Amino acid sequence: MKKVLFVCLGNICRSPAAEGIFRKFVEEEGLSDKIKIDSAGTNGLHDGEDADPRMKKAAIERGYQLTSKSRKIMKRDLVQFDYILAMDSSNKENILSLGDGEFDDKVELMLNYSKKHKGEEVPDPYYGGAQGFNHVIDLLEDSCKNLLNEVKASF
Ligand code: 4NP
Numbered sequence: 001m002k003k004v005l006f007v008c009l010g011n012i013c014r015s016p017a018a019e020g021i022f023r024k025f026v027e028e029e030g031l032s033d034k035i036k037i038d039s040a041g042t043n044g045l046h047d048g049e050d051a052d053p054r055m056k057k058a059a060i061e062r063g064y065q066l067t068s069k070s071r072k073i074m075k076r077d078l079v080q081f082d083y084i085l086a087m088d089s090s091n092k093e094n095i096l097s098l099g100d101g102e103f104d105d106k107v108e109l110m111l112n113y114s115k116k117h118k119g120e121e122v123p124d125p126y127y128g129g130a131q132g133f134n135h136v137i138d139l140l141e142d143s144c145k146n147l148l149n150e151v152k153a154s155f
Contacts, residue, residue: 002151003036005081006110007091011041011070014087014122014136016051018110020064021137022144035151038081042094044072055125058133062141078103083151085110088121113143113150 006018019039026035050056051066059066078084078099084107086092095107111117122139125132 001034001036002083002154003081004038004083004085004147004151005073005077006037006039006085006087007042007073007095008039008087008122009041009043009091009124010046010126011039011068011072012046012049012052013055013125013133014140015039015041016066016068016070017055017059017064017133017136018085018087018122018140018144019068020051020059020066021140022148024064025144025148029148029152031152034155039068040071040073040077042073042091046070047072052126054130054133055136058130058137062134062137064137073098075099078106082106082154083147084108085113085147088124110143110147111139113146114139115146116142 006015008014016039019037023037047070049070056066075098087110110122111120125136
């Protein structure tokens with residue numbers, strides 16, 4: 001079993017989308033029993049909430065169901081998960097600050113799995129228009145595909 005955690009700030013836009021997209025790819029490959037998937041946020045401000053309705057709508061239109069409830073990332077997530085994907089550098093710093101360095105190698109920027117956008121950040125769509133949510137899905141589809149290949153190769 002490999003465990004993959006997607007992390008953004010509020011856990012209502014970017015990381016729920018990453019979770020939903022990755023889950024669909026994993027299901028399509030028949031790997032749901034072998035890969036555990038979850039998402040979390042670093043600020044906990046939206047604890048217990050569904051994904052943002054704008055993110056849900058954009059995702060549904062592309063064939064992805066977002067079912068996550070927002071939760072704050074905890075120190076024990078660093079122990080439990082094998083892959084921890086941060087949507088931006090600030091998320092990454094906040095994740096790393098939870099630990100004492102022991103688990104730093106598990107934490108990566110999501111777009112390091114994108115060929116075209118390597119090293120870039122998934123922009124926060126919260127304060128923008130519909131186009132921002134679609135752009136997030138474009139970036140995540142590309143990187144989720146490559147991430148899944150890497151996870152498969154690790155079995
Ligand atoms: P997310 O977007 O990090 O992609 O879930 C945000 C959602 C809410 C807030 C910030 C970012 N907020 O501060 O309320």
